[in-house]
Amino acid sequence: MALLRRSETVIAGILLLAMVLIGTINPAFWQLDNLFSLMRSNVIIGIMALGVLLVLISGGIDVSFPAFAVAAMYLTIKGMLALGYNGVVLPLLAATLMGLLLGAVNGFFVYKFRMIPLIVTLGTSAMVRGFLLGVVGTSMININKMPTALIDFARTDVISVTKADGTTYGLTAMVLIYLGLAVAMHLVLRYTMIGRSAYALGGDPEAARRAGFDLRKTIFFIYCVAGALAGFAGLLHSGMIWLANPRDFVGLELDVIAAVVLGGASIFGGRGSVLGTMLGVFMLVMVKNSLIIMKVDTTWQLVAVGLIVIVATALSAWRDRRRMA
Amino acid sequence: MSDGFIELRNIRKVFSGVVALDAMSLVIKPGEIHCLAGENGSGKSTVIKIMSGVYQPDGGEMLIDGKPVPGMTPIGAIAHGVQVIYQDFSLFGNLTVAENLAMNVHLGEKRRLMNWRRTRAIAREAVDRLGVELDLDAEVASLPTAGKQLVAIARALMSDARLIIMDEPTTALTRKEVETLFRIVRDIQARGIAILFVSHKMREMLEISERITVIRNGRKVAEGPTGDFDEASITRHMTGSDILSEPYVWTPPPGPPPVPRLEIRGLTVPGKCERLSLAIRPGEIVGLSGLLGSGRTDLALALFGMVPRYEGEILIDGAPVRMRSTQEAIDAGIAYVPEDRLTEGLFLPQSIKRNMLATSYERLARKLVIDRDRAEEMTQGMVRAMQIATPTAEKPVMQLSGGNQQRVVLARWLLTDARVLILNGPTVGVDVGSKAEIHAKIRELAQHHGLAVLMISDDVPELVQNCNRIVLMHRGRFIEDLPAADVTEETVSDRLKTFT
Numbered sequence: 001m002a003l004l005r006r007s008e009t010v011i012a013g014i015l016l017l018a019m020v021l022i023g024t025i026n027p028a029f030w031q032l033d034n035l036f037s038l039m040r041s042n043v044i045i046g047i048m049a050l051g052v053l054l055v056l057i058s059g060g061i062d063v064s065f066p067a068f069a070v071a072a073m074y075l076t077i078k079g080m081l082a083l084g085y086n087g088v089v090l091p092l093l094a095a096t097l098m099g100l101l102l103g104a105v106n107g108f109f110v111y112k113f114r115m116i117p118l119i120v121t122l123g124t125s126a127m128v129r130g131f132l133l134g135v136v137g138t139s140m141i142n143i144n145k146m147p148t149a150l151i152d153f154a155r156t157d158v159i160s161v162t163k164a165d166g167t168t169y170g171l172t173a174m175v176l177i178y179l180g181l182a183v184a185m186h187l188v189l190r191y192t193m194i195g196r197s198a199y200a201l202g203g204d205p206e207a208a209r210r211a212g213f214d215l216r217k218t219i220f221f222i223y224c225v226a227g228a229l230a231g232f233a234g235l236l237h238s239g240m241i242w243l244a245n246p247r248d249f250v251g252l253e254l255d256v257i258a259a260v261v262l263g264g265a266s267i268f269g270g271r272g273s274v275l276g277t278m279l280g281v282f283m284l285v286m287v288k289n290s291l292i293i294m295k296v297d298t299t300w301q302l303v304a305v306g307l308i309v310i311v312a313t314a315l316s317a318w319r320d321r322r323r324m325a
Numbered sequence: 326m327s328d329g330f331i332e333l334r335n336i337r338k339v340f341s342g343v344v345a346l347d348a349m350s351l352v353i354k355p356g357e358i359h360c361l362a363g364e365n366g367s368g369k370s371t372v373i374k375i376m377s378g379v380y381q382p383d384g385g386e387m388l389i390d391g392k393p394v395p396g397m398t399p400i401g402a403i404a405h406g407v408q409v410i411y412q413d414f415s416l417f418g419n420l421t422v423a424e425n426l427a428m429n430v431h432l433g434e435k436r437r438l439m440n441w442r443r444t445r446a447i448a449r450e451a452v453d454r455l456g457v458e459l460d461l462d463a464e465v466a467s468l469p470t471a472g473k474q475l476v477a478i479a480r481a482l483m484s485d486a487r488l489i490i491m492d493e494p495t496t497a498l499t500r501k502e503v504e505t506l507f508r509i510v511r512d513i514q515a516r517g518i519a520i521l522f523v524s525h526k527m528r529e530m531l532e533i534s535e536r537i538t539v540i541r542n543g544r545k546v547a548e549g550p551t552g553d554f555d556e557a558s559i560t561r562h563m564t565g566s567d568i569l570s571e572p573y574v575w576t577p578p579p580g581p582p583p584v585p586r587l588e589i590r591g592l593t594v595p596g597k598c599e600r601l602s603l604a605i606r607p608g609e610i611v612g613l614s615g616l617l618g619s620g621r622t623d624l625a626l627a628l629f630g631m632v633p634r635y636e637g638e639i640l641i642d643g644a645p646v647r648m649r650s651t652q653e654a655i656d657a658g659i660a661y662v663p664e665d666r667l668t669e670g671l672f673l674p675q676s677i678k679r680n681m682l683a684t685s686y687e688r689l690a691r692k693l694v695i696d697r698d699r700a701e702e703m704t705q706g707m708v709r710a711m712q713i714a715t716p717t718a719e720k721p722v723m724q725l726s727g728g729n730q731q732r733v734v735l736a737r738w739l740l741t742d743a744r745v746l747i748l749n750g751p752t753v754g755v756d757v758g759s760k761a762e763i764h765a766k767i768r769e770l771a772q773h774h775g776l777a778v779l780m781i782s783d784d785v786p787e788l789v790q791n792c793n794r795i796v797l798m799h800r801g802r803f804i805e806d807l808p809a810a811d812v813t814e815e816t817v818s819d820r821l822k823t824f825t
Contacts, residue, residue, distance in 0.1 A: 191439045193431060196424070203419035210415050212400075212432045270419030 007264035007319070011279045018283065022290045029290065032161060033169045038282075038289055043174045044240070045256055046281045047233040050185045051226030052260045053277045057189070058222045059202035059269025060117035061257070064106060064125035065099075066249035068227050069234030071132045072098040076235050077244040078136060080147045088153045095235035096228045102128060103227020107220040125253075132246055141244040154239030174236060181229070186274040194221050202269030251302075258305055259284040262312040266320055284308065330355040330390065330519055331376065331407065331488060337384030338371055338543075345371045346543040349385070353488060356517040358510065360524060360534035360551070364563050364758055368543040369523050373490055376521075377409045378402035406487030410494065414477040418466030422459055423448035426480050433484075451479045456512065471502040478509065482518075489513065490521040495529055496753070499617050500783060500821070507533050525563070525757060527556045528786065539563055564758045572809060573768055575609050575793035583607055584643040586777030587659075587745045589628070592637035597623035598801040600637070605745070607775035610767065612788035612809070614781070614817070615798035616824055621781050624798075625747050628779075629661040630654035641744065655684060660738030661747045662731075671730060673723040677715060678704045680722050680733050685740045707736040711766065731763055739770070746770065749781045764791050785817045799824040 023029045048065055055062040072095040080091055102124065109120040143151075157170030189195040197218040200208040209215060238244040263280025265272025287308070291301050329352040338346040346368045353359050363369045374380040375387065378397035386393050389405050416425050426448040431439070445461060452459050457475050465473060474494065481489050491510075495503045510520055510533060524530055530537060530551070537554055539547040539562040547554075547562040577583070585604035592601040598620035605611050615621045627635040630648035639646055646657045654661070671680055681704050682689065689696050689703075704718045711732040715725065722733055731751065738746065751767065752760040768791060770776045782788050788795050789809055797805045797820055805820065 191441075193437055193439055196420075196428075196431075196439050199420060200417050200428070203417035204415070207413075207415040207417055210399075211428055266419075270417075 008273060008276045008279065011262070011264055011276055011283070015279055015283050015286075018286065022286065026290065026293055028293070033163075034293075036159075036169060036171045038286060039175050040172045040240075041285045041289060042278075042281055043172070043178045044233050044237045045252070045259060045285060046178045046278060047181055047229050047236070048252070048256045049260050049263075049277050049281050050181055050274065051229035052256050053263075053265055053272050053274065054185070054189070054198060054222050055117070055226050056257075056260055056265045056267065057202045057269060057272045058198040058218065059205065060110065060222065061267075062106065062117065062121045062223070062226050063253040063257075064102070064121035064128065065226055065230035065256070066252040067125040067128040067132075068099045068102045069230040069237070069252075070246060070249045071102065071128045071234075072096070072231030073234035073238045073248070074132060074136060074141075074244055074246045077141055077147065077150075077238060081141070081145060086147045086149045088149050091147070091150065092232060092235055096232040099231020099234070100224045100228035102231070103224040104220060106227065107223035110223065111216050111219040136246065138246055140246070141238075143242040146238070146242055146244065150235070150239035151242050154236065172240070174240060177236070182274050182278055189274065194218060198222055199270060202266075202271075204270075254309065255284060255288075255305055258309040258312065261316060262308060264316065266316050267313050268317070268320060271316075271320070280312075329353055329388070331405075332388040332391075333372070333375070333385065334388065335385035336372075336375060336382045336387070338368075338375065338380060339383050344543055346375075346382075348544055349540065350545050351538050351548075353519050353521055354536075355487070356514060356519050357536060358514055358520045358522060358534045360522045360530040360537045361540060362524060362527070362530055362537055362559055362563060363540035364525055367540050367563070369540060370492065371543075372540070373409060373492055373521075373523060376402065376488075376490060377407055403484060406485055407490070408481035408484065408486040408488070409490045410474070410477045410481055410492065412492045412494075412496065414473050416465050416473055416476055419464065421462050421464055422452075422468070422476055423461040425465055425476055426451045426461075426483070429480065429484065447483075451483045454482055455479045455509065457509070470497040471499075471505065474498070474506065475509075478513075482513065486518055488519045488521060490523065492523050493525075494522070495524065495526060500818075501616070503529065527559050527757070530559065531556070541565060560757050572789070573610055573771075573791050573793055574810070575771075577606065585640070586642060586775070587628075587779070588638075588640040588643075590638040590640070592624070592627060592635060592639065594620070594623050594627050594632050594635045594801075596801075597632075598627075598798075601803055603796065603803065603806075605777035605779060607777060608771050609794065610771050610778040610780055610792045612780050612782065612792035612795040613798060614783065614785065614788055614795065614821060615804075616821070619798045619824070620801040621798050622749060623801075625661060625749055625779070625781060628654065628745075628747060629659055655741055658742065658744035659747065660741060660743030660745065661749070662734050662738060662751060663749055671722050671734060674721050676719045677708065677713065677722055677725070677733055678718040681707055681718070681736045681740060684737055703740055707740060710739075711736045712762070729759070731759070732766070735763070735766065743776065745777045745779070747779045747781070750784075751780060751782065752784065752787060760787075767791065785814050785821070789814050789817060797821065797824075 028034060048069065051065060052062055075098060076091050076095040079094070080086070106120055106124055109115050110117050154174060156173040158173045158176060160168050160170035162168045189198070194217070197208065197213045200211065200213055201215060201218055259281040260272065260277050261267055262283055263278070264276035287304060288301055291304060331353050333349060333351040336346050336349040349368065349372060351361065351372065361369055361372060371380065375382050378399045378401050381396065386395065387397060388394065394405070423445050427444040430447050448461050452461065455475065455478060459472065459475060465476060468476070494506060498506060514520060522530065522534055531554065534551050537549065537551050537559070538545055539559060541563060583606050586607050588604040590602050593599050601624060613621050623632065626632050628639065628648065630651045630653050633649045639648055641657045646653070648654045648657070672683070682700055685703065686695065689700050708715065708718050713729050713732050715729070722730055725733065748767070752763055767778060771778050780788065780792060789812060792809050795807045795809055795812065795817060796803055
């Protein structure tokens with residue numbers, strides 16, 4: 001009974017229903033290569049969503065992570081090209097660190113000036129994007145110049161299958177990275193005091209202060225982790241698509257926030273889980289993916305995502321109100 | 326010489342030039358139940374904050390176990406065994422009961438990891454110690470107010486408390502819940518823990534406490550064993566004047582009985598109330614009481630057009646009216662002052678003027694433009710008529726005291742030319758002085774303006790004093806319709822207790 005009342009169960013149910021529905025309209029949906037490609041599309045949005053989940057739980061919001069992701073990605077690849085460095089681990093660390101530092105800027109303004117996170121992250125987002133295009137460059141780095149190590153790393157598959165016609169397809173190993181980060185985030189949220197402090201802060205900031213939580217630590221932690229995850233995802237993304245585009249990820253914040261809210265996190269803070277978020281990400285990616293398969297125009301996809309944000313937020317607000325009553 | 330656990334001596338506290346406390350003294354003996362009585366704004370919360378180390382006094386000293394404790398901090402106060410239960414309980418609604426209870430222990434031990442098994446064990450012990458039933462896995466937000474209070478009390482008891490300060494603990498509780506709370510308070514006292522009960526409800530103070538300290542304008546004005554006080558003397562100390570309480574008398578005019586202002590015939594709200602019939606004539610104040618869930622609020626909402634799916638008839642001045650929306654109810658002359666004026670009735674950050682005119686804009690707006698002069702005139706008139714203490718009607722409502730806020734809500738409805746006034750808990754959370762003024766206002770409206778008033782309240786003395794009839798409701802039905810002249814507070818209370 002308790003299981004049935006959990007948001008995750010409801011979301012999983014809706015997800016299953018949607019899968020059956022989409023599968024009926026388009027039987028190709030259930031083919032393994034489609035499912036693999038779907039999971040691949042989960043990776044980047046999913047990693048970013050883990051950061052956004054943390055921010056939403058604490059009662060904040062972050063719209064700057066796509067800008068941070070693109071900045072970390074583009075700067076790292078520019079740097080690699082300038083130094084002639086071809087590797088995987090160090091660049092990923094560098095991109096993560098850049099995201100983390102940018103996140104610290106968000107944390108600073110949110111904590112020190114008690115500013116509304118939406119305004120802070122809108123501001124940092126615009127500044128970072130502007131700085132990147134104005135100072136670092138506007139040109140895309142294509143496959144011919146992209147560091148090969150990154151591409152090779154991102155091409156690793158865990159499973160590969162050969163089709164009857166000789167072509168092969170596989171499930172990218174990046175899914176494992178996503179899963180690993182998700183498990184880590186789950187453990188942090190559930191089993192560490194810093195994770196619980198995010199819930200406490202999102203539940204009642206005044207009570208959290210009175211209880212003696214170190215809110216400076218909590219807020220910095222939250223925004224740094226969100227930034228770090230974005231930086232990491234940014235670089236991984238360029239490896240997966242063999243391209244470093246300084247204008248990438250525009251509008252992605254809406255998709256990711258939609259996915260997290262769809263996954264049951266409360267826009268008012270205090271509620272949300274990793275499992276729910278992963279389900280939400282899967283649902284969003286699947287809907288967008290199916291719209292493409294059904295040859296729906298991209299402008300209509302925007303309408304669909306907007307609709308998802310509103311419906312999911314309305315549902316979670318309704319749920320939260322009922323719980324209060 | 327001091328035999329107190331904690332003692333305040335001539336405490337003075339000034340906030341940017343305004344003296345909040347001056348020569349405030351208070352002695353709390355170990356294991357006693359002490360009441361700190363005072364009106365809103367008298368300095369009660371400042372006293373709490375000084376005792377709990379949130380504020381530092383600007384003069385005087387605080388002693389614990391006879392020794393001065395200068396420079397008290399919140400952590401220091403807790404270490405000395407002083408615990409405060411705030412009115413908002415300071416709980417995390419999104420977390421479980423267990424986590425709320427164990428949180429302070431974890432933080433105190435500076436833990437980095439969350440051990441859920443230990444959390445449950447700590448919480449189990451805390452709940453057992455209090456001797457109550459609480460679902461440890463329930464989310465705190467899903468608990469009723471009384472449940473949240475239990476969690477807050479259980480948490481306060483965990484840290485070897487010697488004094489628990491309760492700030493207005495009975496405000497949102499029903500009579501039954503108050504009784505449970507008192508039982509728990511006495512139980513805590515039996516373990517040698519002192520309780521400071523901060524309140525402005527006299528009946529409760531007299532019932533629970535052993536000693537009372539009365540504070541007015543930041544000074545101690547009276548102190549002594551509870552037996553030395555009665556309601557009148559506490560009121561006198563709190564307000565500095567006597568408040569007269571004469572019962573409200575309504576005499577029907579000579580001749581044939583007047584047409585009821587409000588009449589309901591066989592009103593039924595499915596699942597809430599059944600076949601209710603009642604007539605209120607001009608000038609009558611009818612009290613309505615019953616337990617929460619008795620259907621009394623549903624009746625009020627139906628009358629105010631918020632339950633369009635009711636059955637039966639509603640007549641205003643003899644004419645049947647169908648209440649399908651609040652607008653129709655307002656047009657018909659019904660005014661409703663909701664239970665929780667703070668969340669339901671007022672736009673707190675907005676000005677007094679805007680709040681007063683909120684339901685009148687439709688009438689003020691001629692051809693899309695609001696008649697500003699008329700709006701100004703109406704507001705000024707009401708501020709005067711309702712004696713709202715404010716230099717200007719532009720002041721945000723949240724800066725007013727509870728009593729003044731309630732008057733703003735009343736004023737709003739009077740501006741709609743209401744003929745029937747429905748009040749739901751009109752003086753909940755209002756201090757004695759303001760309460761008396763609000764009551765006087767309500768009586769005046771009924772007597773001189775011929776309004777029919779339906780006053781819903783848990784506050785039995787309030788009903789007995791201000792109504793000419795009292796209707797008791799239980800499980801959706803009217804059980805009794807008593808002329809107020811024939812009843813005492815006791816008879817009404819006893820009757821209510823039989824409803825379960």
